[in-house]
Amino acid sequence: xxxxxxxxxxxxxxxxxxxxxxxxxxxxxxxxxxxxxxxxxxxxxxxxxxxxxxxxxxxxxxxxxxxxxxxxxxxxxxxxxxxxxxxxxxxxxxxxxxxxxxxxxxxxxxxxxxxxx
Amino acid sequence: xxxxxxxxxxxxxxxxxxxxxxxxxxxxxxxxxxxxxxxxxxxxxxxxxxxxxxxxxxxxxxxxxxxxxxxxxxxxxxxxxxxxxxxxxxxxxxxxxxxxxxxxxxxxxxxxxxxxxxxxxxxxxxxxxxxxxxxxxxxxxxxxxxxxxxxxxxxxxxxxxxxxxxxxxxxxxxxxxxxxxxxxxxxx
Numbered sequence: 001x002x003x004x005x006x007x008x009x010x011x012x013x014x015x016x017x018x019x020x021x022x023x024x025x026x027x028x029x030x031x032x033x034x035x036x037x038x039x040x041x042x043x044x045x046x047x048x049x050x051x052x053x054x055x056x057x058x059x060x061x062x063x064x065x066x067x068x069x070x071x072x073x074x075x076x077x078x079x080x081x082x083x084x085x086x087x088x089x090x091x092x093x094x095x096x097x098x099x100x101x102x103x104x105x106x107x108x109x110x111x112x113x114x115x116x117x
Numbered sequence: 118x119x120x121x122x123x124x125x126x127x128x129x130x131x132x133x134x135x136x137x138x139x140x141x142x143x144x145x146x147x148x149x150x151x152x153x154x155x156x157x158x159x160x161x162x163x164x165x166x167x168x169x170x171x172x173x174x175x176x177x178x179x180x181x182x183x184x185x186x187x188x189x190x191x192x193x194x195x196x197x198x199x200x201x202x203x204x205x206x207x208x209x210x211x212x213x214x215x216x217x218x219x220x221x222x223x224x225x226x227x228x229x230x231x232x233x234x235x236x237x238x239x240x241x242x243x244x245x246x247x248x249x250x251x252x253x254x255x256x257x258x259x260x261x262x263x264x265x266x267x268x269x270x271x272x273x274x275x276x277x278x279x280x281x282x283x284x285x286x287x288x289x290x291x292x293x294x295x296x297x298x299x300x301x302x303x304x305x
Contacts, residue, residue: 029154029158030151030154030155031154031155031158031159032158034155046172046174047155047172047173047174048172048173048174048178048179048182049182051148051151051152051155051179051183052179052182052183052185052186055148055183055186056186056189059186059187067150071161073118074154074157074158074161075150075153075154075157076150076154077154077158078147078150078151078154
C-alpha cells in the first residue's frame with residue numbers, strides 16, 4: 001500500500017477531530033485554520049477539502065460561525081466556535097481517541113513480545 | 118491588491134457561484150464570502166493570486182462538494198418525505214400529461230388559423246370570396262378587396278396573440294413545476 005493512499009484513508013476521520021480541537025482552543029477563521037493545519041505535514045489538506053468540511057460541521061451544528069470585520073480592505077472573516085453539542089462530541093472523540101491509541105500501543109507491544117520469543 | 122488581481126478573484130468566484138445555483142441565495146453568498154476572504158488573506162500574505170486559486174481547485178469541483186453536503190443533510194427519506202415526493206411526481210406527471218399536449222396543440226392550431234386568415238385575406242384582394250365569409254364582420258355580403266384583407270389581418274393578429282398566450286402559459290407552467298421540484302429537493 002502506498003503511503004499517500006494509507007494516509008488519506010486515516011486522515012479522513014482525523015481531520016474532523018483535529019478541526020474541532022483547533023476550534024476548541026480559540027475562535028478561528030478558515031485561512032488561519034488551514035495554515036495551522038498545514039504546519040503539520042501529516043495533517044496537511046487542501047482548501048477544497050477543508051472548506052466544505054467546515055460547512056458540513058456547521059450544518060451538523062457542531063460549530064457555529066460569526067462574521068467579523070477586521071482589516072480595512074479585506075472582506076470580513078468567518079470565525080468558528082464550538083457549540084455545546086460540538087463540545088460534547090469532542091469530549092467523546094477525546095475518550096475514543098485515547099482508547100484507540102492504547103489499543104494500538106497494546107497490539108504493538110504484544111507483537112514485540114511475540115517476536116522476542 | 119491591484120485591479121487585475123481583483124478581477125481574477127471575482128472571475129473565479131463567479132464560476133463557483135454558477136456551480137452553486139441550486140442553493141438558496143443566503144447560503145451561496147455565505148460560501149462565496151468565506152472563499153473571498155480566504156483568497157484576500159492569502160494574497161495579503163504575499164501568495165500569488167493564481168497559486169491561491171489553484172490550491173482551491175477547479176471552481177466546479179469546489180461548488181459540487183458544497184452542493185453534495187447540502188443535499189446529504191437534507192436527504193428526506195422519512196415517511197412524510199417519501200410521501201411528499203410521491204404526491205409531487207404523481208400530480209406533476211398526470212397534470213403534465215394533459216396540460217402540456219393541450220397547450221402545444223393550442224399553439225399550433227392558433228398559428229395555423231392565423232396563417233389561414235391572412236392567406237384568405239390576400240386571396241380576397243384578387244377574387245371574390247364565398248358569400249359566407251361576410252359573417253365574420255356581421256355582413257350578408259361576401260368580403261371583397263381591402264375589406265377582405267383587413268378582416269384577414271385582424272383575424273391573423275387575434276389568433277397569433279392567442280397562440281402566443283398559450284406559449285406563455287406553457288412557459289409559466291414549466292417554471293411552476295421546476296420551482297416546486299427545487300423546493301422539494303431543498304426539503305422546504
